[in-house]
Amino acid sequence: MIVATNSVHSPSAGRRPLSWGTPLTYALALAVAAVSIAPILYVIIGGFRTTPQIVDDPGGLPDPWVFDNYRRVLTQSKFWQQAFNSGVIALGTTLGVVVLGMAAAFVLARYAFRGREALYTFFTLGLLFPAGAAILPLYLMLRDLDLVNSYYAVILPQVAFQLPLTIVILRPFLSAIPRELEDAAAIDGAGRLGFLWRIALPLSRPALVTVGVLAFVASWNAFLLPLLVLGDVNLHTLPLGVQNFSSQFSTDTAGVLAFTSLAMLPALFFFTLAEKQIVGGLQGAVKG
Amino acid sequence: MTSTDRTRFPAGGVSAPPAGRRPAGRPSSRRAETRRKWYEIIGLTTPALVVYVMFVLVPMGFAVYYSLFRWRGVGPPTEYIGFKNYTLAFQDPIFLDALRNNAIIVFGSLLIQGPVALGIALLLNRRFRGRAVFRLLVFVPYVLAEVTVGIMWKLILAEDGTVDALLRSLGLGSLVQAWLADLDVVIWTLLFVLTWKYVGFAIILLLAGLSNVPHELTEAAAIDGASWWQTQRHVTLPLLGPTIRIWMFLSMIGSLQVFDVIWVTSVPAMRSLGASGTMATYMVDNGFFARLWGYGNAVAVILFAISFVAALLFQRFLLRRDIEGAITKGAN
Numbered sequence: 001m002i003v004a005t006n007s008v009h010s011p012s013a014g015r016r017p018l019s020w021g022t023p024l025t026y027a028l029a030l031a032v033a034a035v036s037i038a039p040i041l042y043v044i045i046g047g048f049r050t051t052p053q054i055v056d057d058p059g060g061l062p063d064p065w066v067f068d069n070y071r072r073v074l075t076q077s078k079f080w081q082q083a084f085n086s087g088v089i090a091l092g093t094t095l096g097v098v099v100l101g102m103a104a105a106f107v108l109a110r111y112a113f114r115g116r117e118a119l120y121t122f123f124t125l126g127l128l129f130p131a132g133a134a135i136l137p138l139y140l141m142l143r144d145l146d147l148v149n150s151y152y153a154v155i156l157p158q159v160a161f162q163l164p165l166t167i168v169i170l171r172p173f174l175s176a177i178p179r180e181l182e183d184a185a186a187i188d189g190a191g192r193l194g195f196l197w198r199i200a201l202p203l204s205r206p207a208l209v210t211v212g213v214l215a216f217v218a219s220w221n222a223f224l225l226p227l228l229v230l231g232d233v234n235l236h237t238l239p240l241g242v243q244n245f246s247s248q249f250s251t252d253t254a255g256v257l258a259f260t261s262l263a264m265l266p267a268l269f270f271f272t273l274a275e276k277q278i279v280g281g282l283q284g285a286v287k288g
Numbered sequence: 289m290t291s292t293d294r295t296r297f298p299a300g301g302v303s304a305p306p307a308g309r310r311p312a313g314r315p316s317s318r319r320a321e322t323r324r325k326w327y328e329i330i331g332l333t334t335p336a337l338v339v340y341v342m343f344v345l346v347p348m349g350f351a352v353y354y355s356l357f358r359w360r361g362v363g364p365p366t367e368y369i370g371f372k373n374y375t376l377a378f379q380d381p382i383f384l385d386a387l388r389n390n391a392i393i394v395f396g397s398l399l400i401q402g403p404v405a406l407g408i409a410l411l412l413n414r415r416f417r418g419r420a421v422f423r424l425l426v427f428v429p430y431v432l433a434e435v436t437v438g439i440m441w442k443l444i445l446a447e448d449g450t451v452d453a454l455l456r457s458l459g460l461g462s463l464v465q466a467w468l469a470d471l472d473v474v475i476w477t478l479l480f481v482l483t484w485k486y487v488g489f490a491i492i493l494l495l496a497g498l499s500n501v502p503h504e505l506t507e508a509a510a511i512d513g514a515s516w517w518q519t520q521r522h523v524t525l526p527l528l529g530p531t532i533r534i535w536m537f538l539s540m541i542g543s544l545q546v547f548d549v550i551w552v553t554s555v556p557a558m559r560s561l562g563a564s565g566t567m568a569t570y571m572v573d574n575g576f577f578a579r580l581w582g583y584g585n586a587v588a589v590i591l592f593a594i595s596f597v598a599a600l601l602f603q604r605f606l607l608r609r610d611i612e613g614a615i616t617k618g619a620n
Contacts, residue, residue, distance in 0.1 A: 100335050104333045113325070123340065128595070136351065136571065136575045136581070136585055163340050163344075217431065260443075267431055267432055271428065
């Protein structure tokens with residue numbers, strides 16, 4: 001639909017940079033933005049209504065605005081504990097991915113040795129292993145290792161499945177550091193490890209932030225792995241919490257709306273902070 | 289697998305100038321230096337290698353092994369039944385329904401998201417004030433957790449919920465459906481939700497591709513009298529080829545293993561009747577919750593094999609050099 005509209009209005013505009021687009025451009029852009037955002041706003045605003053209000057008029061605005069739903073979720077549910085669990089697991093995953101990925105990518109980028117490309121290919125093969133397909137044997141293995149119902153049961157596999165993408169993003173970045181810098185470091189008496197610590201690491205900060213943010217968001221949103229390996233409700237993460245709350249209190253529509261929007265807020269907040277890294281990382285992954 | 293290695297490093301990777309080797313000293317110190325280099329290589333790569341092998345590769349190996357047994361998950365598997373689990377899966381109409389649903393999601397996503405994302409990306413690639421805000425907004429759904437998105441739409445699409453009320457107020461009450469409870473409708477509803485969630489990802493990739501199209505080319509076309517649309521059609525689109533193909537690849541792999549949104553949005557009965565289930569939900573329902581571990585692992589292997597073959601075929605015939613050996617080698 002949008003493609004067709006584009007073709008209709010095209011001859012008139014857009015040949016050269018415009019500071020203000022045509023009204024049609026704005027109309028289309030607004031429509032697209034509305035479709036993206038309206039459902040989210042509906043959930044957030046719906047949390048300020050009561051369930052009878054919602055049943056009477058599903059599309060209406062809060063009248064009056066009630067804060068009870070949000071208050072209830074924040075004081076009577078396991079929201080804070082689940083947010084804490086999500087945070088610990090996401091930070092652990094991020095740390096593991098950044099440290100292990102950086103070390104491996106550094107070797108693959110800055111050392112010349114027999115089998116280097118084979119090792120790189122071996123890591124990139126992991127991009128073909130969908131985490132979803134491995135979930136059952138992964139559960140069995142974690143059970144046999146006695147890791148089920150611990151943070152590690154989520155962190156370790158998440159690190160493992162994030163490593164291939166991380167290495168694919170980091171390696172070209174590290175390769176691009178000029179040889180001269182390494183030679184200069186060597187003349188100053190720094191070994192390769194000194195070069196890694198004092199020069200490569202600070203220089204790769206943007207790339208590290210990118211892979212870190214990608215790992216954090218993936219972990220924060222993860223559902224299937226925690227669903228299987230975290231049977232203990234005290235370890236549940238926010239996505240599990242949202243699902244539990246919505247099935248446990250399915251008649252309390254307003255409460256579910258409030259819980260869902262509270263669970264969304266950290267992601268939205270995080271996204272506005274790290275939008276450049278997320279977008280840049282996805283683009284980098286493609287160019288990788 | 290290593291054919292491209294040789295083109296990059298003429299003698300199989302050893303003759304490339306070692307990065308940062310210090311000025312060569314006496315032979316003995318050079319040997320010590322070589323030994324230290326290998327210590328560093330091993331020390332730095334081993335942690336990543338161990339975690340990767342142990343949690344990515346080993347489980348898939350076990351899946352193949354377990355899939356050959358009838359096994360309830362207690363004690364070691366003993367009842368060897370060969371490939372019976374695989375034949376059982378392909379005889380189960382619910383599994384075949386899951387395959388069909390996956391196919392609907394794979395092709396539906398490509399056919400709907402592709403053109404829509406392209407249109408929006410071209411729109412948001414035009415220069416106008418506030419463009420950055422619009423770019424940000426279309427990407428928001430992609431950042432939300434799948435579970436949140438699923439619950440959100442479940443509430444919005446509820447019977448006599450917002451969507452139904454909206455349609456009735458527009459005089460389109462006849463279109464109202466049991467969006468998530470009608471056996472014939474649910475998969476299309478889910479396809480819509482998945483499209484809403486993931487189209488922003490396609491848009492962002494395409495915008496990245498568009499930013500790589502040199503301005504000189506589009507300006508030259510404009511000077512030659514091409515309209516905006518002609519420029520997009522004949523200059524921009526052909527240059528977007530690699531980006532489009534990589535997006536198709538990622539979308540396809542993602543669609544094959546889709547789980548979260550289906551799981552939280554549709555009721556279990558919809559899955560067990562085959563109306564909304566995918567391979568992944570079928571695998572978890574049977575393997576984990578029904579404790580048919582051997583059978584579930586066979587489904588895991590089938591899911592993996594389908595993704596793998598699809599990825600290889602795609603790589604072989606469409607991707608070629610786009611990701612320069614990042615996923616598989618030897619296809620160039």
